[in-house]
Amino acid sequence: MTIRVLIADDQEMIRSAFGMILGTQPDMEVVASVADGESAVEQARRLRPDVCLLDIRMPALDGLEATRLLAGPGVDAPLNVLIATTFDLDEYVYRALRNGACGFLLKDMSPALLIEAVRAASTGTSLISPAVTVRLLSKLAPARQAGESTVDRPLPEPLTDRELDVVKLVANGHTNDEIGAKLYVSVATVKTHLANAQRKLAVRNRVEIAAWAWRTGVVTG
Amino acid sequence: MTGILTRLTWWQRVVFWLIVAAGGAVLVVEAFSSPSAYGAVGLVVCGILPSVALFTRDLAARAVAGIGTLSIVFTVVSATVLPGHLDNTFGFFELIGLACLCVRTLLVFPAWRAAGLCVLLSLAATTLPLRLADLDAAYTPLMAFIIAVVLAFVLLLGLVMRLYDRSRTDSFQLSRQAQRLEYARDLHDFVAHHVTAIVVQTQAVRFATGSGQLPDPVVLDKMLDGIERAGSQALTSMRTMVNVLRDDNAPMHPHQALTLMVNDLASSFTGAPVSTNVDPAIASLDLPNSTVDAARHVVQEALTNVLRHATRVSEVTVSARARGQEVEISVTNDGQAGDNGLPKGGFGLVGLAERVESAGGSLTAGPTGRGWAVTALLPSSTA
Numbered sequence: 001m002t003i004r005v006l007i008a009d010d011q012e013m014i015r016s017a018f019g020m021i022l023g024t025q026p027d028m029e030v031v032a033s034v035a036d037g038e039s040a041v042e043q044a045r046r047l048r049p050d051v052c053l054l055d056i057r058m059p060a061l062d063g064l065e066a067t068r069l070l071a072g073p074g075v076d077a078p079l080n081v082l083i084a085t086t087f088d089l090d091e092y093v094y095r096a097l098r099n100g101a102c103g104f105l106l107k108d109m110s111p112a113l114l115i116e117a118v119r120a121a122s123t124g125t126s127l128i129s130p131a132v133t134v135r136l137l138s139k140l141a142p143a144r145q146a147g148e149s150t151v152d153r154p155l156p157e158p159l160t161d162r163e164l165d166v167v168k169l170v171a172n173g174h175t176n177d178e179i180g181a182k183l184y185v186s187v188a189t190v191k192t193h194l195a196n197a198q199r200k201l202a203v204r205n206r207v208e209i210a211a212w213a214w215r216t217g218v219v220t221g
Numbered sequence: 222m223t224g225i226l227t228r229l230t231w232w233q234r235v236v237f238w239l240i241v242a243a244g245g246a247v248l249v250v251e252a253f254s255s256p257s258a259y260g261a262v263g264l265v266v267c268g269i270l271p272s273v274a275l276f277t278r279d280l281a282a283r284a285v286a287g288i289g290t291l292s293i294v295f296t297v298v299s300a301t302v303l304p305g306h307l308d309n310t311f312g313f314f315e316l317i318g319l320a321c322l323c324v325r326t327l328l329v330f331p332a333w334r335a336a337g338l339c340v341l342l343s344l345a346a347t348t349l350p351l352r353l354a355d356l357d358a359a360y361t362p363l364m365a366f367i368i369a370v371v372l373a374f375v376l377l378l379g380l381v382m383r384l385y386d387r388s389r390t391d392s393f394q395l396s397r398q399a400q401r402l403e404y405a406r407d408l409h410d411f412v413a414h415h416v417t418a419i420v421v422q423t424q425a426v427r428f429a430t431g432s433g434q435l436p437d438p439v440v441l442d443k444m445l446d447g448i449e450r451a452g453s454q455a456l457t458s459m460r461t462m463v464n465v466l467r468d469d470n471a472p473m474h475p476h477q478a479l480t481l482m483v484n485d486l487a488s489s490f491t492g493a494p495v496s497t498n499v500d501p502a503i504a505s506l507d508l509p510n511s512t513v514d515a516a517r518h519v520v521q522e523a524l525t526n527v528l529r530h531a532t533r534v535s536e537v538t539v540s541a542r543a544r545g546q547e548v549e550i551s552v553t554n555d556g557q558a559g560d561n562g563l564p565k566g567g568f569g570l571v572g573l574a575e576r577v578e579s580a581g582g583s584l585t586a587g588p589t590g591r592g593w594a595v596t597a598l599l600p601s602s603t604a
Contacts, residue, residue: 013419013444062532087413
């Protein structure tokens with residue numbers, strides 16, 4: 001199945017370069033290439049691409065705001081939004097993730113990583129740019145002095161031990177394949193555990209599961 | 222100090238000259254009331270010198286020390302060698318001059334030197350009554366005491382002014398430091414955008430070639446053209462910015478003339494499209510360096526603020542036009558002031574206003590009905 005991608009960036013050079021990189025993949029297709037956030041939202045709503053690759057700094061409407069409109073809390077059928085930016089500024093990343101982006105990557109990462117990220121965003125089987133994401137999420141960890149894990153509010157339905165194991169590995173940036181290998185289970189089982197965890201935690205995607213794990217101290221540095 | 226006169230309003234100048242005239246009259250009266258020529262000359266010389274020192278640009282510590290010493294020598298000579306040459310006055314004008322000189326000394330010299338000079342000047346001031354040998358000896362300590370008390374207040378005033386001056390300088394330095402940091406950050410932002418584009422394009426071509434899909438020569442040429450332009454824009458941004466980060470006294474380069482500067486900054490702006498509108502009449506004017514420099518800061522800061530604080534901007538306009546003896550630089554946008562979640566720099570407009578004022582201009586910033594405008598009026602000739 002073809003992965004349909006929308007590219008939004010105010011720099012023409014970036015759009016054409018991303019287009020060229022994704023164009024090398026037979027299973028990927030750039031369905032729209034726009035220069036500002038407003039058109040990005042409009043086109044994305046119309047075309048419903050599998051992945052929206054958004055820049056942060058754009059005229060009319062910035063990428064973070066566009067993300068909120070496409071994948072933010074309360075949006076029906078949220079789209080997969082991937083933020084591509086020049087800087088991995090913490091406040092950008094926090095807002096991007098809070099607004100529902102499923103990943104965050106730097107524009108100058110290697111083309112192979114870009115392709116991997118787009119693929120990951122379309123399936124949700126691994127964290128995007130694990131190095132960046134895990135570094136930032138680990139800052140969500142509660143103060144060490146607290147000692148024990150501080151769950152913000154008790155879950156209506158607690159995670160099983162196995163689900164917790166999977167969640168911990170997700171939070172450390174492992175892919176579904178790696179998790180399966182580590183826990184000696186099939187990828188399908190991993191997916192089942194993740195789907196259950198996602199439902200119990202009431203979160204939308206993998207990165208939010210990881211964020212929950214770091215925030216509540218389920219995983220620590 | 223003389224520079225202060227040009228900055229006073231007309232009525233402040235009138236008051237200033239009235240005070241000078243009154244002081245001069247007191248001095249003349251004092252000179253004529255002296256019973257001897259020796260006394261008159263001494264009073265006038267010792268009286269005038271502190272006042273002259275008050276209005277001397279680049280006052281030397283040695284001059285202040287000399288004035289204090291001369292006053293003390295005159296006092297000692299009057300009291301011991303030549304008593305009876307002064308009877309009505311010991312030099313009231315001189316006393317006022319010495320007190321004011323104390324304040325200026327406190328303001329301009331480094332702490333230890335100022336302290337030493339103030340001790341010398343205070344000694345000269347408090348010993349003034351000794352010149353009146355005929356006076357009832359009982360009054361001398363009393364007068365010295367009164368002078369000392371008044372002088373203490375004056376010194377205290379000087380110290381407060383010194384502290385105030387220092388804190389103002391500090392906050393100016395701080396805001397300049399903050400502004401330079403901001404420029405450094407902007408330099409990084411601008412250049413990083415261009416360089417990122419270059420890197421990504423290069424990667425794309427190599428990646429495509431590597432996976433056996435040679436890009437079309439036309440596409441390739443277009444990409445190389447883009448890379449070339451991004452590279453030279455990055456260089457231009459760097460040059461413009463580095464000039465800002467350098468010492469403010471560094472000589473201006475010809476390419477910093479207003480038109481080029483505006484176009485430079487506009488072309489390196491990464492947000493909404495910028496249209497520039499420079500009155501051709503201005504472009505050929507020989508603008509003072511301070512005006513060009515201030516104008517660059519205005520444009521720079523305003524464009525940065527558009528990126529930072531404005532949302533839904535579709536167009537930014539930078540314009541410069543002549544307005545009588547002044548040049549008007551304005552940066553307008555049609556966006557909404559909004560919170561985009563980025564940290565706010567507190568010193569931006571404050572530092573900018575200070576810079577514009579120090580160049581002899583004025584700055585206004587505010588909403589225009591549809592958008593936001595930052596406007597600076599700057600002098601167009603050094604005259």
